Each structure stands twice: as C-alpha cells, then as structure tokens.
Amino acid sequence: MQGVYGIKPFHFVHILDLNSNVTRVEVGPLTIALKTNESVVAGPHPMVIVPPGHYCVILNPCCDHSSEGKLCKLKHGFRDIRFFKEPFPLCPGEILDGAESFLVSGDHKAAIKALPVIGSSSALILEAEVDHKDGDVQRRSGELWQIEGPCTYKPTCHAIMKGMKQAEILKPGQALRLRAEQELIDRSDKRRVTDEEWLVTTAGAYLTGVYEAVVGIEEAWTLTPDVALHLRASERVTDSIGVDRFPGEEWIVTRADMEMLYPTIGIEVVANVKRTVLRRNQFCVLLNPVDQNGRPQLGKRKVIEGIATFFLHPGEHLENGIQVAYILTNAEALVLQCLEAFSNETERRSPGERWMIRGPRQYVPTKFIKVVEKREEISLADNQGIYVRNVKSGLVRSVMGPQSYILTENEVFFEKELSKNVEEMLKRGGGMVVTYRCPHNTACQVYDFAKKKARVTFGPDLVILGPNENFNVLSLSAGKPKKTNALMSLALMLGPDFITDIITVETSDHARLQIKLAFNNRFEYDPNDDKSAAKLFNVPDFIGFAAQQVASHIRAAVARISFDEFHRHSSKIIQSAVFGQKSELKFSANNLVISNIDIQSIEPVDLKMRDSLMKSVQMAIEISTNSIEATATHEATRLAQVAYGNLERQKISNEKEAEKERGHLLQLQALSAAVESTGQAVAEAQAKAQRMKIEGISRIEGAKLKAKAADIMHSVELNNLSLLRSSELDFEKMMHELNFERAHQMSDIEVSKFSAMIKAIGADTLKSIATAGPDMQAKLLSSLGLESVLLTDGNSPVNLFNTAKGLVSEN
Structure with a gap:
C-alpha cells in the first residue's frame, strides 16, 4: 500500500x-514515504523491551542480528535467548516465543519472562536439547543435570528447563529413602546401580540428585529401656552395630545397643518387644533360649527366677507365661515329673519318673522338672468319700470320711459312669462318691455287679454307691390316662399314696364312657426281712401294673350292664368290681395293697351324646340367665330414672346458685371500676408529687455535693499553695545559708591564703616593697600574684599599697 x-x-x-x-x-x-513497489507488512509496533532480571526467547532468529543494511538468513528451528539490553525490533521471520501474535497485536508482555531464581535449598533441572559444552563439561543430547542455588540462572538456547525442585527437610529421627533411576555416584561419592535404594539419615536439608528418586521419608524407631525391636534381614546386610546378617536371620536391638534405630535397606522391623519383668516369688520357663551368638537352642529349657528383667529373643517363648512360685501349705503337694535325667546331692531321677513333694515350703522347678499338678487335701465328712484309681495297678477303691486325704503321685480320681437318667436325677457324678438321700417312706435298691447282689435301703437314709454299684432305676407309668416309661425314679414310694387314672368303658347297650378314678395304695413289707424288701422291686412299673388290673376289673363289670343302670349305680358297681366282697385288693407279686377307690367323673365318649347332654345343661343355664338378665334390666331402668330425676333437680339448683353469684359478680365489677377510676387519678397525683419531691431532693443533694466538691478543691489548692510557699521559703533559706557558708569559707580561704603568702614573702620582701616606688610596688605585687587594685568586702575598699606599707611598718 x-x-x-x-x-x-x-x-x-x-x-x-x-x-x-x-x-x-x-x-x-x-x-518514510513508501515507493510504488513497497508495502508495509507489519507495524508500526513497539520494540521489544526486556527489563533487568528478565529474558525472552526468539524463534527462528537471524544469523547476524547486529548487521544493518545487509541481508541475513533465518536459522529455522533454532532459538535465541535475549536478556536486558536496549530495545530491539524483530527481524522479518523472527517469532517472539509466548507472544506469537506480537506482529499483529503489538503486545509482547506475555513473552517477557523473569530469570529463574534458585533458592538456597532448591535446584533447577535442565535437559540438553543438543550436544554442547557447558563450561568444562561436555553435555550430550537428552542428558539431565541440575543447578543448585542460591543463584540466578540465565537460560541458554542449548538446554531446556524441566522444572524446579526443593530440598527434602529431614528432622532428627527421620531418614530419606532414595532410589537410583540409573547408575550414578551419590553425594557421599558412593557408586549406585540402577534401582538400588539407600537411606540418608543426616538431619537437615537434602537436595536430591537429578537421577535420585525419593521413595519416602521413614521415621526412626526410638528405643526405650522397656521396649526393644524385633528385626529380620530380607537380604545379606550389615546391621547398625556392624554385624553381618544373613537372609531370614532375626534378632533384637535394645536401648543398650543404641538409642535410636534408623531404617536400613534389607532389614525390616517385625514387632516391638516389651521387657519381661519378674517380681519377687515369680519365675518363668524359657523355651528355646538363645546362646551367646543369639541363635535359639531348640528343645532346651531355661528357668529364670525373679527379681529379673529380660527381653525375649526371636524364637524364644515362655511356657505358660509368667508363673508364681508354688507356695505350699501343710495340706498341699506338687506332683513332679522328670524331663531329663539328672542327679544332685540329694536325689537322682530318670526321665518320666513321677514323685510328690509336700508343704510347707516354697518351690520353683528346675529346667529338668515339670510340675504336673498341684494337689490339696480333700476333707471328707461323715458319709462322704471319693473314688480313687491307682494308675500303676488299675485298682479302684473308695476312700470314705471322716478324714483328710491327698492323692499320691500314682493316684487319680475315678470317674464313675452313670446312665443319663441317673445323672439327671442325682445332678452329680465323677470325682466324689455318688450319694443319694433316700426320702422318708421310700425304698431304694442298689445292685453290685462285682458281687452280683442287690441291697435295699429304706428312707430316710443316705445311699452311698460303691465303685461297682449302680442304682436300680424304676421306669413308672404316669399321666392320665397312664403312659408307660413316663416317669423315672430311684426311690419307690411305700405309701399310703393314691393313683389317678382315666379309663374308657363300654356298657351292654354300647354306650362308651370315660371314668376318672383315684384309688389309694400302699405296700406291706418287713424292713428287717431281705426277701420281703426285695419283693417290693419285683414289679418295676407298679403304677402301670395296678392301673391295668383295676381297669380290667371295671371294664368287665360295666360290659354286663346297661347305661341307665350304670348311671344310677356307678359307684357301687365299680367298688364291687374292684374289691368284690373284700375291703381291699392286694397284689402278691409285690405286696401292693389298694384300699379305696374314688370316682371323680364320668363323661360320655360319643360326641352326639355329649352334645345332647351339653345342650340340656346349656338350656337350663340359659333360662336361668335370661331370668336374671330381665330382673337386672328392670332394676337398672328404675335406677336410671331415679338418677335422671336427681340430675335435673341438681341442675335447677345449680342454675339458681349461678344466677345469684352472677349478680354478686356484677356488683363487684362496678365497685372495681369505680375504685379503678379514682385510684388512677390518685395514683397519678401521688406519682407527680413524688416525682417533684424526688427532683427537689436530688437538686438539693446535687448542690450539697457540688459545694462539698468545691470546698474540697479549694482546700486542696490552698494546701498545695501552702506547701509550695513553705517549700520556696525553705529553699530560699537553705540557699542563703549556703551562700553565707560559702562566703564565710571563701573569706577564711582568702585570709589563710593571704597569711600564707605574707609568711612566704617574708619581712625583708615586705620591707623592700614598702621602700620602693609605686611602680616597683605594683610589679612586686604582680609577681606575688596580687593586683594593685582596690579590694573590697562590699563596704570599704582596701588599698594594697597602703596595706603593704602597713604590713612593713608592723613588722
């Protein structure tokens, strides 16, 4: 353009x-005026200004930026770092890194970067972009290194800044775990191979190398007098105290070895080990104790007695923990067993041998002896005993009281086996002898299997089983109707007693009935005759036997008569069927006697018959109920009417009283309103008077207080002035006294000085002064330090010349 x-x-x-x-x-x-063949492609833009402490990166820089008026080529793919200098323009083709749109927008602030400042505990990681020489060091492309502070780094075009890292701060008792990312030489000049790990334990700041990776910070273990550390080597290493350890080896470290244990590569902490403390009268059995080299002696035992403290080494453990020394009394003993053959001055023992020691004494077993059991004397009273079996001979015997007995080393308690039914009934068994208190009016049978003989004990008495004796358990019928084997008992009730049962009978006209009976029973026996006593137990289930016999007699008698006849004469028919012409029924098998029978109820078994009977009973009950209900309804209606009349009368009375009270209330309200209107005016007047009175009193009190305050202020000021004047007078008086004293002392000094001078001059000198002329006198006086002036004391002048003459004439 x-x-x-x-x-x-x-x-x-x-x-x-x-x-x-x-x-x-x-x-x-x-x-500038553009020619026809010229056009502006960029600008005008401000020059790039790099302030102090900053830099910028130029991409595709010119080969010779300082040449003016010459053609220059761009170095594509290269970078140029420019620092603080005079403002400079960008050559065509150059790009300002970070502000690529600079030639469009003219803003280059984003491209200006501060020089990296590396702190004292920091480092800047650099990567070589191309092969180059960094000072005296040749760098290869891709190589990493770092620059440690404190310094300010000036970037170069050959290295890329990868980032800043801070030093790791290690407190006392901490260790830094490092890993080598490639082969290197660490700060202690020790060569490390790839993936090798090591620890740095020096407290303070540690700046890792460029190829050193931080695995983590580990805390050191502080060892106390009561806690040790159980360590295990995972590889062959040398521990902290300089001992070579093999893989899998375990040991402990205590406070005596070191105060603080830093983690070591290849050594892991298994657990904390607390100090084992044995007090007085305590001991422990240490299994697999370690030797002087710290290796456990498998299978050996060691006894340690208190007072003692120690740590358990790996592989060691206590048998039964910390034990208390055995304190045996006169009634106690210990059963001992020899584990290893040993001999001493008093005894010689073989392995497995058992013996017993008795008290009173205190005993701690040695490593060759095992305490099998502690035994105490068993106090047996009358009718008490224990079963004892000798383990050598196998003989079983019972030891009965009264006595105190202690088992010997070869004796054990014999557990007598009883059936579950017997144990359930006795609730005891094993150890002590089996006893059973036979109740009053009962009999108990015991059978001896060794002698094959039975004996019967009549209550009340105590049955003591021998080692080979067992109870004869009675399996009796129970329930209504009776069921066999429903009741288990050790004792036979001798009576008199009664048995209750329900039987079903059928009349000749096929009416089935249920009869509930209760019949008295007793046994006839001679307690002094063994045969008579044994005959009582000939029938194990005497209840079922008696119930069946009675039921069979009754069924046979009822089957021959009709329902109506049985219903009219049931008691007589049953009594005759059971007893016949006799007054009682006796069973010769076991001498059981049934003396009386009672019919408690008779009910039809057929449901229709039972329903018809129930309906007739219910109709009678319903008729009676309806009659009672009608009477009650009539009476309730009458009472309700009476109550309603009383209620209405009470309402009228209440309304009358309410109207009367309402009139009284209106009178009181009117009176209250009058009192309220007059009371409010009176209260306002009284309040106003009271307020004015209070204000007047307050003003009077205020005036009094102000007068009192003014009086106090004047008194204080007068007192201050008086003190001030008194102080000034005292000060003036003291000053006059001091001036007077000073003048007096000065005059004394002058007199003394003059006398001393006159004395020093002497009479001849004074005579010469007196005879000399005035000029000579002045010179002489000057030489003597006296001036020829008039001296005065403030009132009369003194002429030194005359004074000199007078002095001479006096002399």
Whole structure:
C-alpha cells in the first residue's frame, strides 16, 4: 500500500520490496514515504523491551542480528535467548516465543519472562536439547543435570528447563529413602546401580540428585529401656552395630545397643518387644533360649527366677507365661515329673519318673522338672468319700470320711459312669462318691455287679454307691390316662399314696364312657426281712401294673350292664368290681395293697351324646340367665330414672346458685371500676408529687455535693499553695545559708591564703616593697600574684599599697 508513515520512537515496521521480495526493518523515529513497489507488512509496533532480571526467547532468529543494511538468513528451528539490553525490533521471520501474535497485536508482555531464581535449598533441572559444552563439561543430547542455588540462572538456547525442585527437610529421627533411576555416584561419592535404594539419615536439608528418586521419608524407631525391636534381614546386610546378617536371620536391638534405630535397606522391623519383668516369688520357663551368638537352642529349657528383667529373643517363648512360685501349705503337694535325667546331692531321677513333694515350703522347678499338678487335701465328712484309681495297678477303691486325704503321685480320681437318667436325677457324678438321700417312706435298691447282689435301703437314709454299684432305676407309668416309661425314679414310694387314672368303658347297650378314678395304695413289707424288701422291686412299673388290673376289673363289670343302670349305680358297681366282697385288693407279686377307690367323673365318649347332654345343661343355664338378665334390666331402668330425676333437680339448683353469684359478680365489677377510676387519678397525683419531691431532693443533694466538691478543691489548692510557699521559703533559706557558708569559707580561704603568702614573702620582701616606688610596688605585687587594685568586702575598699606599707611598718 502506498503512502507516508510516521514511525514513533522505539517503534518499527516491516516493509516488503515487491520487486526483490526482500523485507526490511525501519526503526523510528522516522517518517518514510513508501515507493510504488513497497508495502508495509507489519507495524508500526513497539520494540521489544526486556527489563533487568528478565529474558525472552526468539524463534527462528537471524544469523547476524547486529548487521544493518545487509541481508541475513533465518536459522529455522533454532532459538535465541535475549536478556536486558536496549530495545530491539524483530527481524522479518523472527517469532517472539509466548507472544506469537506480537506482529499483529503489538503486545509482547506475555513473552517477557523473569530469570529463574534458585533458592538456597532448591535446584533447577535442565535437559540438553543438543550436544554442547557447558563450561568444562561436555553435555550430550537428552542428558539431565541440575543447578543448585542460591543463584540466578540465565537460560541458554542449548538446554531446556524441566522444572524446579526443593530440598527434602529431614528432622532428627527421620531418614530419606532414595532410589537410583540409573547408575550414578551419590553425594557421599558412593557408586549406585540402577534401582538400588539407600537411606540418608543426616538431619537437615537434602537436595536430591537429578537421577535420585525419593521413595519416602521413614521415621526412626526410638528405643526405650522397656521396649526393644524385633528385626529380620530380607537380604545379606550389615546391621547398625556392624554385624553381618544373613537372609531370614532375626534378632533384637535394645536401648543398650543404641538409642535410636534408623531404617536400613534389607532389614525390616517385625514387632516391638516389651521387657519381661519378674517380681519377687515369680519365675518363668524359657523355651528355646538363645546362646551367646543369639541363635535359639531348640528343645532346651531355661528357668529364670525373679527379681529379673529380660527381653525375649526371636524364637524364644515362655511356657505358660509368667508363673508364681508354688507356695505350699501343710495340706498341699506338687506332683513332679522328670524331663531329663539328672542327679544332685540329694536325689537322682530318670526321665518320666513321677514323685510328690509336700508343704510347707516354697518351690520353683528346675529346667529338668515339670510340675504336673498341684494337689490339696480333700476333707471328707461323715458319709462322704471319693473314688480313687491307682494308675500303676488299675485298682479302684473308695476312700470314705471322716478324714483328710491327698492323692499320691500314682493316684487319680475315678470317674464313675452313670446312665443319663441317673445323672439327671442325682445332678452329680465323677470325682466324689455318688450319694443319694433316700426320702422318708421310700425304698431304694442298689445292685453290685462285682458281687452280683442287690441291697435295699429304706428312707430316710443316705445311699452311698460303691465303685461297682449302680442304682436300680424304676421306669413308672404316669399321666392320665397312664403312659408307660413316663416317669423315672430311684426311690419307690411305700405309701399310703393314691393313683389317678382315666379309663374308657363300654356298657351292654354300647354306650362308651370315660371314668376318672383315684384309688389309694400302699405296700406291706418287713424292713428287717431281705426277701420281703426285695419283693417290693419285683414289679418295676407298679403304677402301670395296678392301673391295668383295676381297669380290667371295671371294664368287665360295666360290659354286663346297661347305661341307665350304670348311671344310677356307678359307684357301687365299680367298688364291687374292684374289691368284690373284700375291703381291699392286694397284689402278691409285690405286696401292693389298694384300699379305696374314688370316682371323680364320668363323661360320655360319643360326641352326639355329649352334645345332647351339653345342650340340656346349656338350656337350663340359659333360662336361668335370661331370668336374671330381665330382673337386672328392670332394676337398672328404675335406677336410671331415679338418677335422671336427681340430675335435673341438681341442675335447677345449680342454675339458681349461678344466677345469684352472677349478680354478686356484677356488683363487684362496678365497685372495681369505680375504685379503678379514682385510684388512677390518685395514683397519678401521688406519682407527680413524688416525682417533684424526688427532683427537689436530688437538686438539693446535687448542690450539697457540688459545694462539698468545691470546698474540697479549694482546700486542696490552698494546701498545695501552702506547701509550695513553705517549700520556696525553705529553699530560699537553705540557699542563703549556703551562700553565707560559702562566703564565710571563701573569706577564711582568702585570709589563710593571704597569711600564707605574707609568711612566704617574708619581712625583708615586705620591707623592700614598702621602700620602693609605686611602680616597683605594683610589679612586686604582680609577681606575688596580687593586683594593685582596690579590694573590697562590699563596704570599704582596701588599698594594697597602703596595706603593704602597713604590713612593713608592723613588722
């Protein structure tokens, strides 16, 4: 485009020569007229200004930017870094990195970047873009390195800034875990291979290398006197105290070894180990104790007695934990077993041998001895005992009281086996002898399997089972109707007692009935005759046996008669069927006697018959109920009418009283309104008078207080003035006294001085002064330090010359 362009100072334009296709740069201040073959392709734009401490990047820079008026070529793909200098224009083809639209918009602020400032604990990571020489170091393309602060970095066109990193701050008791990303030499000049890990434990700031990766910060373990660390080596390493460790080896570190343990590569902390403390009268059995090299001695035992403290090493553990020393009394003993053969001054033992020691004493087992059991004396009273079996001979016996018995080393309790039914009834078994308190008026049978003989005990008495004896359990019928094996019992009730049962009978006209019976029973026996006593248990289920016998007699008798006859004479028929012509029924098998029978109820089994009977009963009940209900309804209606009349009368009475009270209320309201109207006026007047009175009193009090305050102020001022004047008078008096004292002392000094001078001059000198002329006298006096002036004390002058003559004449 043809025209005239005015270029401001620090501005430039790009002009294209259309004939030569060459673009030139024109820098202001300048006014330029374009030729017909020229056109402005960019600008005018402000020059690029790089302030101090900043830089910019030029892409595709010219080969020789400083040459003016010469053609220059662009270095495509290259960069040029420019720092603080005079403002400069962009050559045609150059691009300002970060402000690519600069030649369009003219804004280049985004391209100006501050120089990187690297702090004291920071580093700048650089990557070589091309092979180049960095000072004395040859850099290869892609190589990484870092520049550590504090400094300001000036970028170059050969390196790319990858980023800034900060130093890792390690506190005391922390360790920095690092990993080598490639082979390198760390800050301690130690060669590291790829993926090798190591720890830095020095407290403070640590700036990692460019190929050092931070795995993490690990805390050190602080060891206390009561806590140790259980460590395990995962590879062959040398631990913190300089001992070589093999993979899988375990050991502990205590406060005696070090105060603080830093993590080590190849060593892992398994657990914290607390100090084991044994107090007085305590001991423990240590299994697999370690030797001097820290290796566990498998299978060995060690006994440690208190007072003692120690840490458990890996592989060691306590048998039964911390134990208390065995304190045995006179009634206690310990059963011991020998684990290993040993001998001492008092005894010699073989493996597996058992023996017993008794109290009173305190005992701690050695590593060769195992305490099998602690036993105490068993106090057995009368009729108490225990079953004891000798483990060597197998003999079982019962030990009965009264006595105190303690099992020997070869004796154990014999657990007597009882059936579940017997155990359920006894609620005891094993250890102590089996006893059963046979109740009053009962009998209990016990059978001895060894002697094959039974014995019967009559209550009340205590049955004690021998080792080979068992109870004869009675399986009795129970329920209504009776069911077999429904009741288990150890004792046989001798009576008198009664048995209740429900039986079903059928009459000759096929009417089926249920009869509920209760009949008395007892046993006849001689307690001194063994055969008579044993006969009681010949029938195991005497209840079922008696119920069946009675039921069969009744069924046979009822089957021969009709329902009407049985209904009229049921009691007589049943009594005759059971007893016949006798007064009681006796069973010879077990001497059971049934003496009486009671018919409690008779009900039809057939539902239709039962329904018809129930309907007749219900009709009778309904008729009676309806009659009672009609009477009650009539009485309720009568009472309701009476109550309604009383209620209406009460309402009228209440309304009368309410009207009377309402009139009284209106009178009181009128009186209250009158009192309220007069009371309000009186209250307002009284309030106004009271307010004025209070205001007057307040003003009087205020005036009094003001007068009192003024009096106090005047008194204070008078007192202050009095003190001030008194102080001034005292000060003046003191000053006069001081001046007088000073003048007096000065006069004494002058007199003393003059006397001393006269004495020092002497009589001859004074005589010469007196005989000399005035001039000579003045000189002499001057030489003596006296002036020929008039000295005065403020009232009468003194002539030194005359004084001198007088002095001479006096002498």
